[in-house]
Amino acid sequence: MIPRYSRPEMTSIWEAENKFRIWFEIEAHACDAQASLGVIPKEAAAVIWEKGQIPYTPERIARIDEIEAEVKHDVIAFLTELAENVGEESRFVHQGMTSSDVLDTCLSVQMSQAADILLSDMDRLLAALEKRAKETKHMACIGRSHGIHAEPVTMGLKFARFYAEMDRNKKRLQQARDEIATCAISGAVGTFANVDPSVEEHVAKKMDLTPEPISTQVIPRDRHANYFAVLGIIASSVENIATEIRHLQRTEVREAQEYFAPGQKGSSAMPHKRNPILTENLTGLARIVRSAVTPALENVALWHERDISHSSVERMIGPDATVTLDFALNRLAGTIEKLVVYPQNMLDHMNNFGGIHDAQRVLLYLTQNDISREDAYRIVQRNAMRVWKSYGIDPDNPDSPAELDAVEKEAQEHDNRFFFFMSKDEGLMEILSVEKLSKLLDEDSISYHTKNVDRIFERIFGK
Amino acid sequence: MIPRYSRPEMTSIWEAENKFRIWFEIEAHACDAQASLGVIPKEAAAVIWEKGQIPYTPERIARIDEIEAEVKHDVIAFLTELAENVGEESRFVHQGMTSSDVLDTCLSVQMSQAADILLSDMDRLLAALEKRAKETKHMACIGRSHGIHAEPVTMGLKFARFYAEMDRNKKRLQQARDEIATCAISGAVGTFANVDPSVEEHVAKKMDLTPEPISTQVIPRDRHANYFAVLGIIASSVENIATEIRHLQRTEVREAQEYFAPGQKGSSAMPHKRNPILTENLTGLARIVRSAVTPALENVALWHERDISHSSVERMIGPDATVTLDFALNRLAGTIEKLVVYPQNMLDHMNNFGGIHDAQRVLLYLTQNDISREDAYRIVQRNAMRVWKSYGIDPDNPDSPAELDAVEKEAQEHDNRFFFFMSKDEGLMEILSVEKLSKLLDEDSISYHTKNVDRIFERIFGK
Amino acid sequence: MIPRYSRPEMTSIWEAENKFRIWFEIEAHACDAQASLGVIPKEAAAVIWEKGQIPYTPERIARIDEIEAEVKHDVIAFLTELAENVGEESRFVHQGMTSSDVLDTCLSVQMSQAADILLSDMDRLLAALEKRAKETKHMACIGRSHGIHAEPVTMGLKFARFYAEMDRNKKRLQQARDEIATCAISGAVGTFANVDPSVEEHVAKKMDLTPEPISTQVIPRDRHANYFAVLGIIASSVENIATEIRHLQRTEVREAQEYFAPGQKGSSAMPHKRNPILTENLTGLARIVRSAVTPALENVALWHERDISHSSVERMIGPDATVTLDFALNRLAGTIEKLVVYPQNMLDHMNNFGGIHDAQRVLLYLTQNDISREDAYRIVQRNAMRVWKSYGIDPDNPDSPAELDAVEKEAQEHDNRFFFFMSKDEGLMEILSVEKLSKLLDEDSISYHTKNVDRIFERIFGK
């Protein structure tokens, strides 16, 4: 977590002011419950709220830091400073509780707050993806498997699948948030020996948490591990989308481009360049968020009822992973919102290879018309190879330039070279007339390939 | 995945026989759907089932391998061998589909099958934990934070918290299983251009899967990442339980011990030793299962509509992580079922330190009786330190042996040294009579600390 | 480690035959040393060699397995079977030793053997990279930063940098191999109480190892962690090279292509496709090798003098990481050896953008001729932008098609549009004559950019 990749909404969750405010609320609500039980005087609880519920100003925080430097214990420092404001009733604060009751319940609150921001980030991203998906629903472009042209898809399908993936992530995060939102006020080693379970129940209710069914001074760390694992999955999806944009922005592809503000300087050496630096940056940020997963898993196995090895880890990955992911989701949403798309380039690419993307369509047609799969495959492949050759690519003779025969040279005059070669394929023509072939490939190729886009969109966005 | 740490139930999921059987079912169900649509003859679909649904014997598998060695493509090899059995109707198989439709849907089935076994493993483990928890519900032992004696808990609470943790894991796995159980029959780059969506819907229904709302030739890998992340969390919980047992079996602790079969040899050099090798082994296995998480996350970002980098990863972590975790869960369940516990040692340890575990109880009593937190803390600490000193430990003078004064020597005669020292504490006796103190500490300490165990158990196991 | 991604040279290191042979050698050499010390009879040592040094046939291995199934201890099973061959002198075997002395020293030998194979794999890869680097030393292609065309480089520079990187990896592996090649024969908890240090020294010398200066029954695991970390780095370099090839093989780039054997089938649905499946596969294999690093690091912290949690981890990552990396290095070497390159495509791409890659050269010229950096930057950028515009790309008006003015239309007739626009730039022409500009850009652009290639090659390959 560094300022360059942080938004104040998220960093403020992890700042002292928010932390101490939550600590106070936990303690004060616990006092109310203890007062109801008659463990402490009702008046004391009232005084604690009255005198204690004042803002944690920089001055108060400095005072707590000063005390901590002396006593080397953060919760004791907090309580001591609180006592300076509350007066003698302060001795009723924290009764029967341990530091972990405060620290762990506070962490639950902070992680829930962080999740709420991330969920709202995802809403922004989902809205952007949906909008762009619908705008580009029928904007045809070549689909690529293995980086190689395959068959037509639409730009809208790309956005739609990212939408579906991010929507799954949102559900995962919602569940992880619910899981982490537990409250433990169970005292030393979690036995409730010195504090009644009803105190926990009261604090949980007031803080919008559920009581941790069984704690051992600490809330079990599988909950936190699950939370960070979900952040790691979301980050991987961020990388997935970023990778797509980086590919689309390549010089040779230029089907999409990150928005570049007028006046923005690019490379200091090469002023003409438009680099996909936002999505490259997101690729790196994804690695950072993901790096929190393993330490969070290593935190699960604590010794006996608890050790404190998890604490230093969480002090770092708590802010780091949530702040970085929050920044990344917003940067990604902004990138999607403003992404520039180049439909003409998409069409150019698609039409660049002589109709070869209809190879499977022909293959299918042949097998449905009494040709064996093997024969059909051979027919399609030999004609496809000639298309490549007509573009100067001869994979079977890589070391020498493709030598073209007369038909191959002639093909260079045609747009749909694949059709042209098949019409010259004697073996094929014995079993299929040019007319039939012509009819087959006459139907607009793009319409053929994208005919089910509406149906897919319905699955994702409903009718 | 190595035989030493494998169970045949799980390994068979990943073997060729199961894989090809699933492939066949996907293809044959797809044929039924295509026949309903009139794309292929109904008779062809019938023939395919009739002639194709025969066991994948070692001979058939060898034949497929032989073909694959030649064509270097596993699905083509499979289809070619199938054609040898089915005859000419075989050309209606796989129409409009891609290899990934078969491979990815099969992987969904295998991962679901693996999850089902793991869920049943967890049931066995949960049953063992519940049984042992209830048996040892009130078996008192010292709770330890930071490896240091804290306050009493019960052995049952340990089992109960592992139960609660593993029960959460079961829910996570159930969700991950539901998420991964999707079916994609969407053809090249996932557009359904050459295969109607109703084929996918039919196959999904027959294979107990749900249709993947949007695929791109492959099922999106965030689903798989989520699955392996959950396996990593479960493994971390296995390590958590294993770590507890390893600690309890330490020579100096001996509160529990892995069952050691009569006749079993231990160390080749030290025959007297009873080592917690099962749980140490589980600690290592947990690291292995966890190591699948990062590559699974790295698999999410594929290039454009798909690349095949995920495939080699999944060919290894698919079997490795599920087989190893299956083995680990069963080993752990067996260990829990037979775990030997030593209640007398537990009591001995608890009573070893002169009642010092009641320190907080006294602290609380004092603050509830008009003593400030700071004063109470000082009183308790100074007496606690004398207890340590009477055991020869003087943390303030670590370099020389503790020099005991007369009272400290006298204390060595007493069981509850903490009480003894407090009764000699003049400052304390000014504000608290020996009678009150005596009354306070008279209540059976263990009962005091474990009074809420029933309530905690109700939260976990219900009434 | 699965057969699909394994080579027998490497897998045989991890097979029972090799393991038991090493175990026997360790034991027999130790007997020699013990005999020299007079601890056991010299004749006994001789008999042990004589009767024991026979091949570990499948029958012998089956017998050991049988015994292990009973005694549940691998070294005891091994010794028992050995005794069956050696007879009563067998009781002099293993004197004062622990199982770990055998197991850990054997692992050192196996990891050294594996490293030797990997080193020789790297030699093959380095030779291929050097050969291809020298072949393509001056084969010009556009350099790309951020996936965007930058300035010319040569194909040879790509191979050369991979050579340099892999050569560093080789040195790292050589060091890791030296580090892991240690021998521990120090007995229980490593004190040499029951075995003289000279035994260790003798065995080390005979097995080409160095004595472990201080062991604790086990060889310290930082050595192994270092070894697996180096494998992880090498794997990342494999991914680096694979990623370059995948990019170069993209349909829109086609500057290089994995060799595709005549008759090899590609996609089952799209027979025309030539996919970079070897390098995609290598990308996945890299993830697998890398996944061994974290568990190896987690193995370092053992409890007290040793626990056995590392063992199950190493039983898996030992073979998995070395076998997979061995396979990957060979697959990569083969890919490099046969990689098809398309120099004409490289030139076409370079010349595709109107000479814009000389932007920095002009920028530099201007700043060296009394123009401020800011002014120079502005001049170059405004002309570069017009080049883009003439190709239909107007980043400042992404939503509408680029509207071209007369000059921009005219530019489309020119090859070097960048020069053309500058010659029409009035502001620039005030400070720079067309003649000077012409002279500046007259020098062959590629020669300009690649003039230091020889010097770089000298740094890497020497003169």
Place this chain on the structure above:
Amino acid sequence: MIPRYSRPEMTSIWEAENKFRIWFEIEAHACDAQASLGVIPKEAAAVIWEKGQIPYTPERIARIDEIEAEVKHDVIAFLTELAENVGEESRFVHQGMTSSDVLDTCLSVQMSQAADILLSDMDRLLAALEKRAKETKHMACIGRSHGIHAEPVTMGLKFARFYAEMDRNKKRLQQARDEIATCAISGAVGTFANVDPSVEEHVAKKMDLTPEPISTQVIPRDRHANYFAVLGIIASSVENIATEIRHLQRTEVREAQEYFAPGQKGSSAMPHKRNPILTENLTGLARIVRSAVTPALENVALWHERDISHSSVERMIGPDATVTLDFALNRLAGTIEKLVVYPQNMLDHMNNFGGIHDAQRVLLYLTQNDISREDAYRIVQRNAMRVWKSYGIDPDNPDSPAELDAVEKEAQEHDNRFFFFMSKDEGLMEILSVEKLSKLLDEDSISYHTKNVDRIFERIFGK
């Protein structure tokens, strides 16, 4: 990296002041080299040093930030501010260079500086370990494998092995530092087209770096990966030492204890506790440092000549991993320096189990005296088991309390119960007289086990 776990020596390396100072030096040295080549006027280089080499005060840094906010490019902002100080000669700065030349060379300097601090941290730690090793060289304690008492070692051996491990780590870091200390001034895509290689050589020499043999605008990231991998190994060794101390400080063990300053408060609820919080904290910090390894490995595979995905990762893990490890090494050194050891407890534990740790010694003696290994094993085991039983532990009848026979009861009167039982073992007494047994076990057990400690120390520390 958070203030709580940071030392200013290390954080200052990563602060703006240090960074900009290094940037300036790189630029100014490059100007000198360019002036020597006649590319820029010598006077200009002199002016740049004269006017530019002034401290980067907070005001200057604020000005740079202000410019960066506008131009969104850090190096351009830096150069612009520099120009404000240097005047018109500033246009000769950065000629032919790219931002990466500055950024990557600066990162090399910072990582070298960080390594130097870490190396000095390790010297402090090594000195502490050596001192404590020599102090406790012959301080006997029980060695433990699997957490179970094995045979005697000495406290000094523990420190000595940590010394040897950390010394290996120091060598690894020294190598990683040498590897990362390279300089790249090679211009766009690394071809030296616009900057002569002699400039790089000059800057490298002046900055105590070596020229990067081949760069591609960026320094290859395998170097950085190697560096972070070494930090991960060191962190794992820190965890290793920390884990040992945590174990030794357990209540039941108390053979060592972290120093606890007088007045330091422990648990807020349990004032008597002395928790090993420093070493628990180190365990967590190790996880954090280790988490940098995977993203550093993922950074190796950049696209083509470079992409910028590595940058955000390094902006975080650079400071995080070095600052956290620096803090951890110092905390660990301080912990070792002040660690309190309890030799009496060590002796007590060793003598607690009736001489059972001599089991192997007897086993060895028997096999060296014509008893087969199997018989010897049985004899030793049956007597060892009776020792356990006499302590109330009957592993073969775990569910019921051990029922002691008369001999077992009698044994409870003896210190060396193992000897006692053997002397009553009729089978054994047939082959071994009590006198021989007595003589065998008469030799001081500790001396027997630790007789080679000097020799081990010589291996580590020399004579």
